[in-house]
Amino acid sequence: MSQQHATSAQAAPASLEVVLKVENLTKQVSSPEGLLTIVRDVSFAIEAGERVAIVGASGAGKSTLLALLAGLDTPTSGRVLLAGTDLTSLDEDGRARLRAARVGFVFQSFHLVPALTALENVMLPLELAGRGDARRTARDALDRVGLGSRTGHYPRQLSGGEQQRVAMARAFVTQPAVLFADEPTGNLDTATGGRIGDLLFDMNANSRTTVVLVTHDNTLAARCGRILRMEAGGLVE
């Protein structure tokens, strides 16, 4: 059993407010070989404004941990407190509402809605949260990622790097408490990946959003203030 509390220094301005608290988190799934433990008794806390990278080999359980942290999946045991709310006490819709209010996402494969324009993709979380000024706010967000001139483009008309910038604008537009990123540079070349990293941390610095990212990109991980390393479902370091 490993129970680690990461104590690395913070790159972003420090705050004592714990935005994400994980207690004895375990996720098991049944497989043809029997019960498989993907995340094993993990506990840690992340404070507001922190930048945290979760790293590890393929199959170490990084993405599953990220899914549990964001309430996309439910743990077998243990609990996750996101902005003070126990995710395990909420049903699916409750977790969705919490995400709408406090969470942003960036994915490896961008996950833009192909039927919507760049602007409409960015408007989506604002509309889901019931914000009236969705169009203007989204346009500002796209301006900030340098895509102000491409608001009417559909995802298929944008390059990979541009799609990820739209995804970043969409993630930050609601000014979430926590931003989760799953391999945000995984589908991009080194140079583009570097620029996306810059953007991510700039926005983190400007909005004081906590960033939790899963990555294989050592350069990106190194730019985070704190690294959680996973091995066989548990945290090591």
Next chain:
Amino acid sequence: MSRALALALRTLGREWRSGELGVLLLALTIAVAALTGVGFLVGRIGAAVDLQASEVLAADVRLGSPQPISDRYFDEAMARGIRTARGINLLSVVFNGEESQLTNVRAVGEGFPLRGKVLVANEPFVTGVEANGIPGRGEAWPDSKLLVAIGAQVGSQISIGSASFRVTRVLISRPDQGGSFAELAPSLIMNIADVPSTELIQPGSRVSYVALFAGARDSIGDFKEWLRSSRQRGERLLDVNQASTQIKNATDRASRFLSLASLVSVLLCSIAVAMSARRYVQRHLDAVALLKTLGATRAFTLSVSILQLLAIAIIATLVGSALGFLSQEWLIRAIRGLLNAELPPADLKPLLVGFITAVAVLAGFALPPLLQLSRVPTIRVLRRDVGPPSPAVMLAFGPAVFAVAFLIYWVVREWFLFWVFTAGLVGFLALLAITGYGLVALAGRLRGSVGVSWRYGVANLSRRRAESLVQIVAFGTGIMVLLLLGLVRNDLANDWKLSLPTDIPNFFFINIPNDTRDAFMSDLTARGAQPSRVMPMIRGRLIAINGTPNDRLRFRREDGEEFAGREQNLTWADQLGPDNRVTEGQWWTPEMNGQHLVSIATEFQESMGLKLGDKMTFDIAGETVEATIANFRKVKWDSFQPNFFIVFAPGVIDNTAGTYMTSVHFPSGEAKSLASLARKYPSVSIFDIQDLLDRVRSVIDKAVLAVQSVFLFTLFAGLTVMMAAVQASRDERRYESAMLRTLGASRGTVLQGVLAEFVTLGALSGLLASLGASLAGYFVATRVLEMKYGFEPNVWLVGMLGGALLVAFSGWLATRSVINTPPVTTLRAG
């Protein structure tokens, strides 16, 4: 909800432009087009057939009364824009010098007939021409039989009551002479204004007053209801449905056939919608997972889906109805020459039918997958292999079963047909699924013995077993409809026309005295006619049922009273005619001769609410005869053979004085020799039913044409299903093709593999479809149309070969672009 609506509409628009919605919307649009097209067409042809049937009444509605008919009915009709005509029917003796004959005198007023034509000529028993109006004052138009009986000719002066009339025309046929033999006497028409001068209407004389009404379909329907509620006691209402059993039979068959044909379109489109909806869901799993990740609740994503569905239903209804209307309009213009009549305009009812159907089909077939869509786990944004949990069986199939049951009942509106059709459908689908499963498994085993392309193709079939099964069912149903269309339909249409062959009896002879029967029959044969069976005919009155006197009997249906009150034609028979089928009870055996048993036609049974074992008492020539109902018979009246509502067992009324009747076919040129026959046997009544036969034939022709046109819509529905089935596996194929080509397979190899899969799929589906088409053809012929059915061996060959070719071709068409897409594009898109 407004946020959901905004998002639903916005994404709907985008998805339409990006082609995401294409197949679902197309399938539904074709479904609605087929249904509304069928609806418009059936409505219009049905109205035309009704008009034709109305000719038997010479009106749309006919009111009869022993008392003069009040003017208020005519005033009301006039106020509603309905045409009217008056008539008086009386029985009187017509004289030509010393010669006399008891005659049905029909005095008609201006406007007669409101429907149909009066045909007249200048000599008896020839083909007539349409009369211009009604007889003038002082004129009479006697029919051929009367003219011959009293030895008169055109120009003769004849007497009716106190008045004298000049014969100006010979009446060949009038629309309302009907196919019943209630009036045995010959007939004559004259002007209603001459009735007072005859002084025939006296207290106690047998006279009946008639009011005829005709008008547009809707207004006449309302007027009929008004008449029904405001008529006086003793006034009898007769409409199209009660007018002629033969025409009613033909229209009933036609509407049943049409209902079933349009139902097949509905079900085919449902399959297409289900398959497209499934694909729609597959393609939207990521988007919904993302929405939920971004904070959308399940209710929100579900609302978006349902609103989109509703919008799709509305669009499909609008576009589909317009297409349906245009296509039936085009069809009717194309076949106008064949129809030989102007069709009434279409009413708008099918539009509602189209919308309700679209909603029912979507709710039954697209909603369950959409409910599944809302259950997709959010984790899918990170792990693409995670799909929604398997639905509860009731949730997956319940709405579809309910929607299908609702649609079937809604279309057929008859419990018997509903159950037969539903059982047939369930049986057929089960057969397709089970056999398909076995064949797919068998194909999987054979893959070791074939080349690489075939192995890939056949392996695909057995790997995607569930999808293959769904495709076999879809393709099988599609091919089955095509087979029915191509091979069975013509046979059915021909068989139907053959049910009224050209040598069917066109003359009835009634009142043949027993002592001259043999001589009469040999005279008929000598004139080249082929007599059908000869049956005794005895007049009698029903005086009681189960001991309750006739005047105290109460009936469930209005026509029960009429059946009970009229003079009955009775007969006896030891054999059941081939055009009769016992529906309840048993036909009698020779040992039962002499037992007081009676067999009743189903029309009587239904109108009078009779049961097996009921005792009916008749007054036959002053003698009381009681008999127990031993069986009920369904009579094919359109065989035009002598048939009776009431048939006694042998040995009960055999010795009662009566006459005989028979029917024969006279080639049209021979009809004139009837005049000599009529002179030789003056007491025999002759009924010319050629006109009625022509009318029934014309109804059948129209109906066959309608059925063929309806199948055209079904054809489109069948093709949509095939398209949806091919589309369903397109995404997976695109990925596989990219993978295989990345691994070094040439486009040719991949194409061969795909073709191998589709050829196998098509041949298997074709085999099952042949079985289905044969069974469906048999069912439609024997159960719906009540005809014999000859099995067509070519169905099997055409089914398998055609199925393989058709499915391979459509598969190639649909996957061509998939195979031609550069692998990198597909793999990059994930």
